[in-house]
Amino acid sequence: MGFESINYTPATVCVLTAAGSFGFDNVAFFFFFSHLIPHSFLKQLEVLVKAVAWKEMDGDSLCGEDDNFDWDSEDEREIENCRLSASSSLTLPAAEATANTAVASSSVGSSGSKLIDHFVGMGFPQKMVAEAILENGEENTDLILETLLKCSARSSAGSSGSKLIDHFIGMGFDAEMVAKAIQENGEGNTDTILETLLTYSAIKKSPEEQPHVDSDHWSSEYDGDLLDDFSDIDSFENEEIAKSEPDEGNTLLFLARMGYTVEEASIAVERCGPDATIAELTDFICAAQMAKAADASFPEEKPTLKHFDDDYPKHKKRSYYEYDLWKRKQRMKLEKRMLHGDDELLRLPNPMIGFGVPTEPAVVTHRTLPEAAIERPYFYYENVALAPKGVWSTISRFLYDVEPEFVDSKYFCAAARKRGYVHNLPVQNRFPLLPLPPRTIHEALPLTKKWWPSWDARTQLNCLQTCVGSAKLTDRIRKAIEDYEGDPPLSIQKFVLDECRKWNLVWVGRNKVAPLEPDEVEMLLGFPRNHTRGGGISRTDRYKSLGNSFQVDTVAYHLSVLKDLFPGGINLLSLFSGIGGAEVALHRLGIRLKNVVSVEISEVNRNIIRCWWEQTNQTGNLIDIVDVQQLNADRLEQLMNSFGGFDLVVGGSPCNNLTGSNRHHRSGLEGKESSLFFDFCRILDLVKCIMTRN
């Protein structure tokens, strides 16, 4: 059976991947891509497949004809479930709306910004788009397209194979889409490939995602307000403006989103030069518009000025500078609203106790899961709570719209650890690991009590991270305070406390602070002593592995409900295992580990798990896998057939690009490491598919 009339969902995407792994030539590209292409593209692919679902496009063209993937009625039911869940716009904004409205209008909009959006969305460089529009006019989209295709063909001469793929991906098309287009048209004919891609993009792109800005913005009150706000400001501070720029290469698009026409924007860019700031450009455009207005004999005061002025507090006498400043801030807010929309972001709970912690009265004893999340297996996903805006909404959306549970481990141990957990486990009748671990520094590290100064009011530690304070810093602190008989002056106290909080330093002697020892970190995180010690691991690497790990007591509390559900033990798929936080948690809960498939890229971490496994006299079976990206449907099915599927899929994907500690590459889920989250989704979906079929 083929893929006809299937509702495409994220689950389906993984099925496509699965089909590829069965070795059919015509789908080999899919397999190839799903592992080598940045997985951020999968997110976009999700949008595409949903759009395709609504479009009721013929499925055969998307996945190849000859697959022997056996779809029985149960599969179709499951797929249907997935679709239903995907269409319930529980949390999310743009992507969902995109899919829903894609059918309504697949034609190209006539407004300037829409037009730019449309073509830029297809992956054409925006400069090229603008030139093409200027050349052909906004009306004739076919001509624009032709121009763009010519330009693209020129720059893609001589490409073949993966180069060809790279080329189209570089243009912004989804990897899977590219693979399919190449597969359909052959490598030789780049033009038809591009056309195919454009067709898909047209389906994918939706007017909802694009700003509602009329090309005739003079007639729009809202746009008028905006323009007026700009025109009214004489002096822009460029750095402020620059901050609001979404992307440095998207100047034209940005201007278009502000409501200017392509023509206006292009002329401004042309006149002001490519390096001009948005402020300079808007100034230029405003000047041009005022001239235009004067030409058209509009002598009256622009009506839209009042909008902001009405809000300006009149009872206070302020200088012009203050007024200007206030005005700019109003504008910044407006821009922010425009850029990010009014999408409601997930709020972190305060206190951060999720659905309940052992020491506080339970707040949630029962919850209703989305339908698609109920089926087997249980899954448990973890990552940092304080991720960039929108990240958790995305994570939730990809994990069947399950609401994340945000918990700070300071309710379980003596150190804070703010994390979000998305899981489909029951939340009733949880129980903690015993004995309850110490929850204050003094209880956890009794030897520090003797040296703890009264002016250091800390009772708990901050988040245990991968780096520790340097010796030089502790020396600076010692020198700063050893000159004083009693308490040092407040300024010194503040300096010391700030550094202690930043580096989690504890008092180990008179005027002596020190970072935590690795075994102290192990203890705080709930691991057995020396869990990460020996076996050729360096001290630095111990800190790193521990800093990246679960807090065992916290995770165990959530997983405790499995004990009654699986009295005979469980089969566990552990992705991004690290030093085995999930395994340790389950073991300490007394849940037998029957078969554990552990996927972990780091060799030292795999050794740590293997060591622990052997030391704890496990009766089950531990299988190592190195790379989640190499874990395909074939391997999974082979594994699952041998022991009958997984009861639990656990994983905390890398947070490198999400955490605030990262000064260099905090790029969100699209980041190099953090995009591995999409592999968690992929593999979870594969497991679901295989288990539903068997």
Added chain:
DNA sequence: TTTATAATGACTTGGAAG
């Protein structure tokens, strides 16, 4: 080569103060 060390902010949130 491996390991340890030091230098490197941005971004978000909550709460106090006005």
Added chain:
DNA sequence: CTTCCAAGTCATTATAAA
């Protein structure tokens, strides 16, 4: 309500030392 400020964050990179 706005404005301001304090607090906190599963880190990366270059360089020195072993």
